[in-house]
Amino acid sequence: xxxxxxxxxxxxxxxxxxxxxxxxxxxxxxxxxxxxxxxxxxxxxxxxxxxxxxxxxxxxxxxxxxxxxxxxxxxxxxxxxxxxxxxxxxxxxxxxxxxxxxxxxxxxxxxxxxxxxxxxxxxxxxxxxxxxxxxxxxxxxxxxxxxxxxxxxxxxxxxxxxxxxxxxxxxxxxxxxxxxxxxxxxxxxxxxxxxxxxxxxxxxxxxxxxxxxxxxxxxxxxxxxxxxxxxxxxxxxxxxxxxxxxxxxxxxxxxxxxxxxxxxxxxxxxxxxxxxxxxxxxxxxxxxxxxxxxxxxxxxxxxxxxxxxxxxxxxxxxxxxxxxxxxxxxxxxxxxxxxxxxxxxxxxxxxxxxxxxxxxxxxxxxxxxxxxxxxxxxxxxxxxxxxxxxxxxxxxxxxxxxxxxxxxxxxxxxxxxxx
Numbered sequence: 001x002x003x004x005x006x007x008x009x010x011x012x013x014x015x016x017x018x019x020x021x022x023x024x025x026x027x028x029x030x031x032x033x034x035x036x037x038x039x040x041x042x043x044x045x046x047x048x049x050x051x052x053x054x055x056x057x058x059x060x061x062x063x064x065x066x067x068x069x070x071x072x073x074x075x076x077x078x079x080x081x082x083x084x085x086x087x088x089x090x091x092x093x094x095x096x097x098x099x100x101x102x103x104x105x106x107x108x109x110x111x112x113x114x115x116x117x118x119x120x121x122x123x124x125x126x127x128x129x130x131x132x133x134x135x136x137x138x139x140x141x142x143x144x145x146x147x148x149x150x151x152x153x154x155x156x157x158x159x160x161x162x163x164x165x166x167x168x169x170x171x172x173x174x175x176x177x178x179x180x181x182x183x184x185x186x187x188x189x190x191x192x193x194x195x196x197x198x199x200x201x202x203x204x205x206x207x208x209x210x211x212x213x214x215x216x217x218x219x220x221x222x223x224x225x226x227x228x229x230x231x232x233x234x235x236x237x238x239x240x241x242x243x244x245x246x247x248x249x250x251x252x253x254x255x256x257x258x259x260x261x262x263x264x265x266x267x268x269x270x271x272x273x274x275x276x277x278x279x280x281x282x283x284x285x286x287x288x289x290x291x292x293x294x295x296x297x298x299x300x301x302x303x304x305x306x307x308x309x310x311x312x313x314x315x316x317x318x319x320x321x322x323x324x325x326x327x328x329x330x331x332x333x334x335x336x337x338x339x340x341x342x343x344x345x346x347x348x349x350x351x352x353x354x355x356x357x358x359x360x361x362x363x364x365x366x367x368x369x370x371x372x373x374x375x376x377x378x379x380x381x382x383x384x385x386x387x388x389x390x391x392x393x394x395x396x397x398x399x400x401x402x403x404x405x406x407x408x409x410x411x412x413x414x415x416x417x418x419x
Contacts, residue, residue, distance in 0.1 A: 019189070019193045019194075020135070020193065020194065021147055021148065022189065023131075023186075023189060023190055023193055023194055024128050024131065024132055024144070024148040025128075025148050025149075025150075025154075025155070026124075026155070026182075026186045026189070027087070027124040027125065027127060027128035027131070027186065027190075028124075028125055028128040028129070028148055028149070029154075029155035029156055030091075030094065030121045030124040030125065030182075030183065030186070031063075031067055031118065031121035031122065031124070031125050032155065032156035032159075032242075033155045033156055033159050033179060033182065034063075034094070034098070034117050034121055034179050035060065035063060035156075035239075035242065036156040036157075036159045036160050036163070036242060036264065037159035037160065037162060037163035037166075037175055037178070037179060038059075038163055038172065038175055038176070039160050039163065039242065039245070039246050039260070039264075040160050040163050040164035040167060040246070040257035040258070040260050040261055041163055041164070041166075041167040041172035041175055041257070042056055042246055043250075043257075044167055044171075044172050045110075045172050048172065049104075049105075049106060049107050049110065051107045055107060056107070057243070057366075057370060058107065058111050059110055059111055059114045060243055060366055061363060061366055061367065062111050062114055062115050062118070063114045063115070063117065063118045064118075064239070064359050064362045064363035064366065065118075065359075065363055066114075066115040066118035066119055066122070067118040067119075067121060067122045067125070067355075067359045068122075068355070068356045068358075068359035068360045068362075068363060069356070070118065070119045070122035070123070071122045071123075071125070071126045071351075071352040071353075071355040071356050071359070072215070072352055072353070072356050073352075074086055074090065074122060074123045074126045074127070074348070074352055075126055075130070075348040075349040075350070075351055075352020075353065075355075076211045076214070076215075076348065076349050076352070077348075078126070078127055078130055078348035079130075079346055079347070079348040079349050082196050083127050083130060083131055083134070083196060083348070084195055084196040086123050086127060087123065087124065087127050087187075087190055088187055088190070088191070089120075089123065090119075090120045090121070090122070090123025090124050090127070091120060091123075091124060091183045091184075091186060091187040091190075092120065092187070093116060093119055093120030093123070094116075094117055094119075094120025094121050094124070094180075094183050095120070095180045095183045095184060096116060096120070097113045097114065097115070097116030097117030097118070097119070097120055098113070098117055098176045098177070098179050098180035098183065099113075099176070099177070099180055100112065100113035100116060101113035101114060101117065101176040102173045102174070102175075102176035102177045102180070103173070113176075120183075122355065122359075124186075125355055126348065126351045126352045126355050127348065127351070128148065129145070129336065129340060129347070129351035129354065129355075130347040130348040130351045131194070132144050132145055132148060133340050133341075133343075133344060133347035133350075133351070134347060137341075137344075139279070139282075139283065141337050141340070141341060142278070142279050142282060142287060142333060142334055142337040143279040145332075145333040145336050145337050146275045146276075146278045146279045146333035146334075147275065147279075148333075149271065149275045149329065149332055149333050150271065150272050150275030150276065154268055156242075156264075157264055157265055157267060157268030157271065158261075158264070158265045158268060159264075160260055160261040160264040160265070161258070161261030161262060161264065161265045162178070162261070163175050163261065164256075164257040164258045164260065164261040165258075165261075166178060167257065168257070168258070211349070214346060214349055215349065215353060218343070218346070218349065218350060218353055219353065222397070222398075223338075223339075223342050224339050224340075224342070224343065224350060224353070224354075226394055226395060226397060226398045227291070227335040227336075227338040227339040227395065227398050228335070228336075228339040228353070228354045228357055229357060229391075229394050230291075230295065230331065230335055230391040230392075230394045230395035230398070231331060231332055231335035231336055231339065231354070231358070231391075232354070232357035232358040232360070232361045233361055233387040233388070233390050233391040233394070234295070234298055234327070234328045234331055234332065234387065234388065234391050235328070235332065235358045235361060235362065236358065236360075236361025236362045236364060236365040236383075236387055237298070237302070237324065237328075237361075237365060237383060237384045237387045237388070238324075238325075238328055238362075239361075239362035239365060239366065240362070240365035240366055240368075240369050240380060240383050240384070241321060241324070241380065241384070243365075243366045243369060244369050244376050244379070244380045245260065245263075245264070246260060247376045248317065248376050248377055248380065249263060249314075249317070252312060252376065252377070253312065253314055253317075255314075263318070266318075267321060267322065267325055270322050270325040270326050270329065271325055271328075271329045273326070273329070274294075274325070274326050274327075274328070274329020274330050275329055275333065277329075277330065278290065278294075278329065278330050278333050278334055279333070281293075281330070282334055287334040287337060287338055288334075288338065288398055288399045288401075289399060290330055290334055291330065291331045291334040291335050291338070291395060291398075291399065292392070292395060292396070292399040293327075293330060294326075294327045294328070294329070294330025294331035294332075294334070295327060295331050295388060295391050295392045295395055296327070296392070297323055297324075297326050297327030297330065298323070298324050298326075298327025298328055298331065298384075298388045298391070299327070299385065299388035299389060299392060300323050300327070301320050301321065301322070301323030301324030301325070301326070301327060301384065301388075302320075302324060302381060302384030302385035302386075302387070302388045303381075303385055304316070304319060304320035304323055305317075305320040305321075305324075305377065305380055305381035305384055305385070306378075306381045306385070307320070308320055308377055308381070309375065309377035309378040309380075309381050312377060317377075320381075324384055324388075327388075331391070331395075335395070336354065338398065339354060340354070361387070365383050365387065368382075368383055369383055
């Protein structure tokens with residue numbers, strides 16, 4: 001499909017083709033792919049660079065912080081100048097950072113490479129949501145985000161398995177070169193399948209006061225803020241799980257790097273199921289109702305993690321995480337669609353602020369997990385439960401103010417909706 005056919009078609013004529021799905025999923029998954037694929041290699045990376053596991057945690061926290069802050073710049077730039085060159089430029093920066101990581105001979109250079117990786121990957125992540133908003137509307141937007149999440153979950157879900165194979169066969173440095181290669185493939189696919197999706201007549205001004213004012217208005221607009229913060233808290237719990245899993249499963253339960261990869265891959269099936277269910281359930285009961293159900297399920301997963309912390313066992317850990325991922329898989333696409341829908345002209349800026357909130361919650365969750373005076377399983381249980389409770393309380397006003405279009409079972413969110 002050409003760029004002209006995408007941007008020139010009416011919203012009702014746009015279809016989520018396989019090529020566009022691969023593009024959106026690849027852009028959305030780039031950051032998680034770069035993080036998850038190296039998790040099984042942490043012991044070897046630490047031994048190679050002569051650093052402890054705690055020091056190696058800087059490669060995660062630095063990535064999250066750079067990823068969060070960088071998105072605030074990418075969003076308004078894309079609303080002003082379009083998506084194309086920021087997508088391609090972001091991927092180029094990501095590839096450069098990945099190559100630097102591959103040849104790093106010290107923790108300092110590895111952290112620098114991770115920061116550069118994050119600055120490039122954040123552009124891809126922001127613009128995956130913005131491009132989806134450019135192309136789709138209402139219920140179609142929720143379906144596009146849900147299917148993107150399903151496909152995008154495959155990369156971060158299966159990447160630890162791939163990473164363990166690369167690490168065992170070729171060494172951890174090849175792992176970074178593999179994600180650089182994926183970035184090049186993604187850039188080529190974007191250039192040939194989509195191109196610019198934000199036409200000139202919809203672009204917003206870039207003046208710093210105008211951007212700051214737009215961010216300020218967005219940050220206090222409950223249509224955006226309430227669903228965005230709810231989704232971000234749950235996503236923050238997900239990244240905390242990613243960060244804590246090697247210590248819990250490898251050090252605590254004795255899993256090998258390959259077994260850790262298999263565990264992540266099996267969890268993808270839960271996300272698949274939730275992604276298929278979300279738009280169908282939303283069509284019947286409404287996005288807000290199903291989003292609230294997802295948050296209750298995520299809370300149940302957090303509470304079950306306390307049972308694992310009290311009596312560690314692989315089955316109880318898997319059950320708790322499966323519940324959490326099922327709930328996350330419901331609220332993530334629906335909450336994101338609710339947050340972005342009223343802001344089509346500023347989709348890049350809204351997506352940037354949403355991404356900032358998500359990575360900010362991820363950084364906070366990972367930091368709390370490392371500083372809480374509790375064993376890793378208990379720390380994870382506290383963070384997942386507390387985040388789910390906060391998300392429920394914040395999302396409750398959104399769920400109570402159902403738009404008329406959703407009361408009858410439709411899954412759309414009218415732009416005039418105030419809730």
